[in-house]
Amino acid sequence: MYAITGSEHLQLTSVPDPDPAPDEVVIKVVAAGVNRADVLQRTGHYPPPAGASEILGLEVSGHVESLGSQVAGWAVGDPVCALLSGGGYAEKVAVPAAQLLPVPAGVSVRDAAALPEVACTVMSNLFSTAHLEPGELLLIHGGSSGIGTHAIQVASAFGARVAVTARNPEKLARCAELGAELLIDYSYEDFVSALAPHGGADVILDVVGAKYLQRNLDVLAAGGRLVVIGMLGGRKAEIDLGRLLTKRATVMGTTLRSRPAHGPGSKAEVVASTLEGTWPLIADGAVHPVIDSVFPLADAGAALDHLTDGSAVGKILLEV
Incomplete structure (x- = not known):
């Protein structure tokens, strides 16, 4: 097969074709x-x-080509998308069956590749980690990103207010x-001032990291939860513990790629909760993949x- x-x-x-382990399937991509994790790995x-x-690539869509000896519930030819630990920029990839998702109703096989990483990130962070509730105010930094555009839709469908x-x-x-x-x-507005009349944010989904830490704490409402999932603005910053205590706030950091395949907090758990919580919203039309552009595999660098x-x-x- 060919891969980047x-x-x-x-x-x-040209690289060797993957062989499935007993609990894996091979997807024809x-x-x-x-x-952005691909950008970081590249550098x-x-x-x-x-x-x-x-090989780069944390999510794919395609069709099941072969099954490991222990895999049940899937058949050759099934249209699927999948969350990966790597290997997606290729014609074929092996993935644990527990990380497969069926292509949602109303979504093409190609477009389904836009879903696994963002859907699993949003479900695991907004709901399993931050416990977002209907009526709460969610602040999303980088709202136009892949994660942002998905999180807006899911949170809105859930009944949260979104900034x-x-x-x-x-x-x-x-x-x-x-x-x-x-x-x-953000090129000219201060988000702390903008949200002050609304009582601050109950939950913040942050891809910036250190650069925004203090202002994120300032804008959190009492009992607010800050979930840091990226470090575009740096890794290290000081934190005012007094401010944290006064607000009874929580600061959390999570990643998806390094989670184990199985067990508590695993990719398998995240995929299962995403299938249960997000896939019905996609089938109902409340959530859809937002795709900016499509490049040929050979143009991965571009x-x-x-x-x-x-x-x-x-x-x-x-x-x-």
Whole structure:
């Protein structure tokens, strides 16, 4: 099969076909999602977990090509999408069967590649970790990102109020179309001041990290929960513990890729909860994949550059 290999200079090369372990399936890939983790891995800042493929790619869609000896409930030819630890930028990939999801009703096989990473990230962080409740105010930093555009839809469908930060009026307008109520242009607006009249945020989903830590604490409502899932603005910052205690606030950090395949807090648990909580919303039309652009697999480098330049709204896909 062919796959994207290399780091700075990505290229399409021939590599051995994967063989499924007893609990795995092999997917013939139709499309792969492009994520910021891929950008970090490409530059040597996010190595794959032990035992994972060195090939980039954390989510794919396609059809089941072969089954491991212990796999039940799936058949060759089934249209699926999957959460991966690596290996998605390829014609085929092996993945634990517990990380498979059926392609949702009303979504094409190609477009389903835009769902696993964002859907699992949003479900695990907003609900399993932050316990977002209907009527609460959720602040999403980077509302026009792949995660942001999905989180707006899911939180709105759940009955939460949604505030977003984004860079320009066009991106904010897209966020509004998806259900965001409070729109903050971070190029000139301060999100703390913007949310003060609304009592602050009950939950914050943050991809920025250190740069926003103090202001995130300032804007949290009493009993608020800050979930940090990225470090675009740095890894280290001081925290005012007095401010944290006074607000009875919680600061949490999570990742998805490094979770174990099985057991408590595993990828299998996250996938199961996403199938139960998000897939019905997609089937009902309340949530849909937001796709910015589609590149051929051979142009993976250009797709990553497009993600890095910050102009995309929603997900970028690679089509095989």
